[in-house]
Amino acid sequence: MRKSHQPSKIAVLSSFCHRTLTGRDNAQTLRTAAWLEEHGKPFWLRYVLVPGYSDAEADIRALGERLGGYKQVERVEILPYHTLGVHKYEAMGKEYRLAGVQENTPEQSERAAALFREYFPTVVVN
Numbered sequence: 118m119r120k121s122h123q124p125s126k127i128a129v130l131s132s133f134c135h136r137t138l139t140g141r142d143n144a145q146t147l148r149t150a151a152w153l154e155e156h157g158k159p160f161w162l163r164y165v166l167v168p169g170y171s172d173a174e175a176d177i178r179a180l181g182e183r184l185g186g187y188k189q190v191e192r193v194e195i196l197p198y199h200t201l202g203v204h205k206y207e208a209m210g211k212e213y214r215l216a217g218v219q220e221n222t223p224e225q226s227e228r229a230a231a232l233f234r235e236y237f238p239t240v241v242v243n
Contacts, residue, residue: 128163131176138170138214147183154187161191162237166221166229167198177229181236192239195229197221 128146135143153160162184166172184190199220206213226242233240 128165131171131173131179134167134171134176138167150184150187154189157189159189159191162193163196164193164229164233165196165198166226167215168219168221168225170215170218172221172225172229174232177232178235181233185236190237192241193233193237195226195233195240195242197226197242 132143135141135146150160150162152158162180164171164177164180197220198215198218203213203216230240230242
């Protein structure tokens with residue numbers, strides 16, 4: 118069997134944040150991570166950093182404690198929140214759930230990266 122050159126990527130958030138932003142629990146995402154780990158499939162964790170939603174130290178540490186021992190996590194990507202897609206919601210006449218949320222500062226992104234580095238060897242801010 119040929120090894121994939123592109124690892125799976127899964128987006129992770131705290132349960133509260135995931136439910137608030139998507140209307141669904143994050144249980145399936147965590148089950149997917151566990152399955153990938155159990156089956157020796159490399160993957161990346163992608164963490165959307167949203168001020169006031171997913172930037173709490175306790176949430177980042179909880180995720181690190183839960184998944185930090187996984188051997189198949191090749192890297193953690195921190196995806197700082199941005200407002201580039203707001204106009205799409207406006208054009209479709211849909212409510213933008215994060216209206217008024219400010220973009221992350223570089224300091225907020227680096228603080229999150231430093232926390233993740235306590236649990237994972239490779240952490241990047243995109």
